[in-house]
Structures are given as C-alpha cells and as structure tokens.
Amino acid sequence: MRRPRCRGAVAALVTLMPACESRPEAVRDFDPGPVPTELADGERAYERTCRACHGRLGTGTEAGPPLVHRIYEPSHHSDAAFQLAVTRGVRAHHWSFGNMPPLPGLDSAGIAGVTAYVRWLQRKAGIQ
Secondary structure, three states: OOOOOHHHHHHHHHHHHHHHHOOOOOOOOOOOOOOOHHHHHHHHHHHHHOHHHHOHHHOOOOOOOOOOOHHHOOOOOOHHHHHHHHHHOEOOOOOOOOOEOOOOOOOHHHHHHHHHHHHHHHHHOOOO
8 A cells, every 4th residue: 555645745844844933033123214194194004903913113012923024025925915914814824923803994095005104114124
C-alpha cells in the first residue's frame, strides 16, 4: 500500500513555522508630522473605528496588530484586502490576536479614507 506524500509536506511546514513567528518588529518611533488636509476624514474615521485595536498611528495594541508593519505593505496586503477586512472581517492568520469582526459604521468612502490614511502612515514610517 502506498503512503500519501503529505507527511513530507507537513514536516516542511512544521520546519518553516518558527520563521513565521520571527517577523520584524512594528515601526513604533516615528513622527508622521501633520496629517494632510485630504486625509483628515480618514484620520477621524481611523480614530473612531480602528484605534482601539490598532493603536495610535497604527502601531498596534494588546488587542490588535500594528498596521504600520511590513506585513501590511501594499505589495503584501492590497487596499482591497484592507477594505474586505473592514466589511467582512478576517480570520487571524498573521498574528495571535484572534479574528477581526466586520466593522459596521463605515461606508465605502469611509473605508477608502481610512485605507489612504494608513497608507500615508506607512509611507511616513518608511514602509512602501
């Protein structure tokens, strides 16, 4: 009887798991300066809806991950991924904070504003 090949794949994944846990630290010590006028609505929506979990300036809290982090750079998490996370929620996959529930109270323009604000914070912290 032939054994399934998945045993090797499982062993490879187990070997790689520690590498997933050794991700770089979030950027915490940066001063973005004044928020541009065109991002003021996004900043207000972020403060009202996101700050409690993702922290001031997106640096994270005990309740949620930092958004000013290389994991969330545009090449790894698109703007659409941010927008889907807000509208549909997202299962925990990078961090151990638990699942993020959908967030009511933001329409598509509000979500786009928050996303633009977070992208601006990322650029100010050197994350492109």
